[in-house]
Amino acid sequence: MKRHLLAFATALVACAAQAAPVEITLARFFGSCDAEFGQQTDPSQVSSECGIVTVLTNKFNAQQSGRIHVNTQVVEHSAYYPQLGARIVGGDLPTVAIMHSSVLGDFAKRDLLQPLEDGLETSDFTPHARRGVSFGGHVLALPYDSHAMLWHINLGLMKQAGLVDAAGHARLPTSSQELLNQARAFKRATGKPYFVWLTLNDPSFFARCILGLVNQQGATLFPKTDRAIALDTPEVKTAVTLMRTLYAEGLSTRHMDYSAALQAFMAGGGGVMLNGTWLLGQLNDRAAQVGNPLSHVYEAVPEPRLYAKAATWADSHVWVMLRNPRQTAAERAAALSFLRFLNDESLAWARTGQLPARQSAVDSPAFKGLPMRAALGPVAQIGTGLPTTVARQARVMGLLGDTISSIVVSGEPMEATLAKGQQRINRLLERESRFLEH
């Protein structure tokens, strides 16, 4: 009788265990599109960021049915980090969370992240992705992509200006002077500005441009220490002068925010739009349709090399596991299993337009077979950002962008404005440093 009872109890426990998969939470942005893709498990049928991450989560849940279940907690992009900060303070921690590699340093310095090198295969990360997630000898996140600034080009207008090579690709400038010459020729031929710029409400645009141009000159914005930016260097002034000249001569659009710039480019309002990899899919779809200014005349390339070396601003989406004293071994194992799944599905995410964080994926025929991607491989090598140890990078980039925008758009004097911007940023970094020391 006892034996039967024991067997019955064991069966009950086994059933209970079967009925209760390990629940983990996934905090992310990218929007929520369960209504559209709630039942979908095939990522090849989707191309938007929201769609693919939703479908991948569905696929994982389906594969792990009964063992692991991922509960997604979506927060709007601009409110994501304030909420995550509050959740950390309140001890209400998601098991897995998305971040940008540019903010990772702030979390790493506060020792809030779990090292992942024991649970993940890290040797396949691209150089840019690896730089973004490595801190103090540890890998603190799974890099999910690299997203960078691209030149989105209207080949129709470029052809009109005689700036297309024999193969039908845009003839890209190889120096700052050649860029100015091409831009002037473009304007003379088409009557339109060469560049479509995001000059309103988007300080990060200017910060990203300057970062790339300074790095192309072999310099860095933080030459001495990660606590002091240097905006009074010849390289910064060279880059700012170039942008100021382009703007002053009407070689770029004016008074446009993100949406207006995108609309202008799609309407054929300029030759080259500087914007992110994330627009690749949409613009490519647009170009595939007939009867619009981009029809079959669109291409995207990495920022061309104007100075000594190739470089472009890049950031990454990364997945992290926050330190959580209440986390069980089963939850950690489940979370790592989910991260490994996402890593394996790197190519699916690349369909959004973002570049894979795995070198094998970048080099794969499947990736190169996607529209425009073959030309974008170098971004994984030349992508650059602020040094990972620089604190408060989002704020630093905002202040940097405001400074450059003041000079380029508002015509403020360069020397004084750069000095003021440098002072503001360094004061911020000093405060942050004092805070961390205490």
Add this chain to the structure above:
Amino acid sequence: MKPSLFDRVLMAGAIALALLWMLPLLWVLALSLKSNAVLMERTDAIFSTPFTLRNYADILANSAVFRWVLNSCVVAGVQTLLVLLLSSLAGYGFARCDFRGKRVVFALVLAGLAVPEPAVVIPLHRFFAELGLHNSYAGLILPRLAAPFGVFLMTQFFKAVPRELEEAALMDNASRWTIFWRVVLPLTLPAQATLGIFSFLAAWNDYLWPLISATRPEMYTLTLGLASTQTNFAQSEGLGFLMAQAVFAALPVLVLYAFFQRHIVAAVAGGKP
């Protein structure tokens, strides 16, 4: 009597200003009736057909949206009632009752008006985390019940009620509670309506506190839930959907306004409904 020229000019000016005020709202409504793909190319497409209800259908296709509406109704409704009750009681106490330290306590309440929300939000969040109240209605409602403006408004209103009315009731052996409930409180209806409107709108549109207190989608309020569905570049890639969300979120408030229009106008104008 025929209206004078001055009256006509005044009326024309008022109509012009009203139209000017309505223009952004009409713009939002028009954008919400266009497809995202069209708006990504040009926003002036609102001046031509076709229009679509697809954005609204997309909102309603999310099964969670009705839960979010319910959450917002519960949170805003209960919060408004409790704010009215507590502010009225506190206001009456400050206006009519004498107790030790009254002036200091009242000054402390007023000081609450000067404290910006971000300054207290983290300690408040920790406090509620320790109480285990996040992701609950209590967690969404309780922090907003401390309403210094409400207490101040009701105090001033109670002070304006003639004492003779209460003295007459006292002569009839009415208790303090009866005087408050039966005599004085009904006289403060305009102030209650004003405070009620402000409290309801503040609760309905609240974003910061629900954002950090409700992390489970089933506890999202409408503002939070709708925002969570926005993609990263919604302002360019999903403009129609974004505007439809704005209209959808405003609908319950508009319905409420339609029902209580008479009271609201009277409350704001300081007259009787």
